[in-house]
Amino acid sequence: MKTRRSLIYVLICGILVVLPVFLNAYWVDVLNNVGLYAILALSLNVILGYAGMFHMGHAAFYAIGAYTTAILNTTYHIPVLWLMPLSGLVAGFFALIVARPIIHLRGDYLLIVTIGMVEIVRIALINNVFGITGGANGIFGIARPEFFGFRIRQPHEFFYLIWAFMAVTIYLFHRLENSRFGRALTYLREDDVAAEGSGVNTAHYKLAAFVIGAFWAGMVGTLYAAKMTIIAPESFNFWESVVLFMIVLLGGSGSIPGVILGAFLVVGLPEIFREFATARMMIFGAAMVAMMIFRTEGILPPQPRKYPPVGELLADEAKP
């Protein structure tokens, strides 16, 4: 069972590596968008899927990452890829400040506050806050990323950059999921009173989940800014947050393969049905309703955790 699963994953990776060779620039670009959304949704998954906090304002962190990159790159000409961790830090720091007072709000109250947050950020960007965001037109002329002197500009070059970052993301989040930290988040998602009673500092863990998710979204913001070379406030509206929210829940919240599949469905599928033009989004909406009725937990819900029996654990401890 386990070998069959890993075989499927290796096969999918193999297909992805050679795919750009067979596709034209348009479809490679679609795959790039799917990749960006998938990474963003994975970062949201830490907050929404693992920790179970209703967060519908993820585009705010993404926007802050993208704008940090754009501003520092266009004014100080710092290479884009160097700015990636910095953008992540700025977004994470922002999350730390705004999430602290709202972290204790219950489910739906948190939902509306995060929606409010993304709207405030967007309006601040439109109103050219501090005079550095370029107002409604946004910022243009962001440099392309350079990799050891190689300038990335074609869609298929971006494809490898984005999907390589995706591989790193999957690896790290998989580790996170199975760490002490990840288990604590799952615990407080299922029952935060019990978690608190068992000595899990819930406020601390919730805040940490927010900051990690925001950090990662900020880094994706850098990739987005570098790919588009022009960013505007309307790219980070409330609807983007809703799309990310849908990706996570449709795919299977808390499950890494599920979230990636969700990104393919929500971002990729409407592109495939582009011929049907206007009716496609209507059908898409109806399909979402049907999907939730027939697969309530999402398409690929996380598999239950399995641990070796207690006897083996004790034997392991007794060994050394």
Added chain:
Amino acid sequence: MEQFFQQLTNGLAVGGIYALIALGYTMVYGVLKLINFAHGDLFTIGAYLGLTLLTSLGLADRLGPLGAVLLLAVMVMGLVAIIGAMLERIAYRPLRESPRLSAVVSALGASIFFQNAVMLIYGARFRVYPHDILPKIAVNIFGLQIPLIRILMLLTSVLLMVALYLFIQRTKIGTAIRAAAIDQGAARLMGIDVDKVIMIVFLIGPSLGGAAGLMVGLYYGQINFTMGWVYGLKAFTAAILGGIGNIPGAMVGGILLGVIEALGAAYISIAWKDAIAFCVLILILIVRPTGLLGERVAEKV
């Protein structure tokens, strides 16, 4: 001072609309614990249905302005209520026992469906309401010139809210709705048909939303297929502000939000209008985590 009162009455009128929509959110949340994201689009459908009926039936010529608008309101409310009940039957009832967020995604899907259906039928551009339905006169109140329609809107929304409040408080069905909101299981044991209660909630909420849609069409004169999201978000904010699930809370929250927005736009900055509303919301929630009139929920251990 003149400007202050103009803005205040404008805020009250808009707030009345927010309150009507917010009631739909809060009633559904009360019984189902579900945020009905498609509710804003039911409001849009109300506005478009009003436009269609208004232009195709020629009511204004036969019944005079007030009679026409009244009959129109009744028809729009009835039709939107039917759509709302169908929405519940198809998209929400199968998900009653599943995780809460699944129903939220189903609601988002229904919202996308409605929004694009409206776009397909009516087109993506702004549609204009006939502007000669209600006479454009201003009423003089204490030396203030206030447009008649503004007063009518405020009166209508207050009337609808009072009617709803009496219905919820005084009638048998209203009592059943309140009981189902407190504890569905216990209500069922007491012989209340909870499915029927939910159906009634999905008739009342959308009909109020539809009425609000018609009012926006008559007040602003133009409608668009995406306006459900804009107003829906505001109304949802209002419902949370007042404490979601709480019916008087939605009324207070809606009116308050309308007034804050109008005054904020006039005296602070019009560009920051939407941000002001959200900032107030966040500040209130930090101080009172369950909204203005929301009950304090003790954490069960």
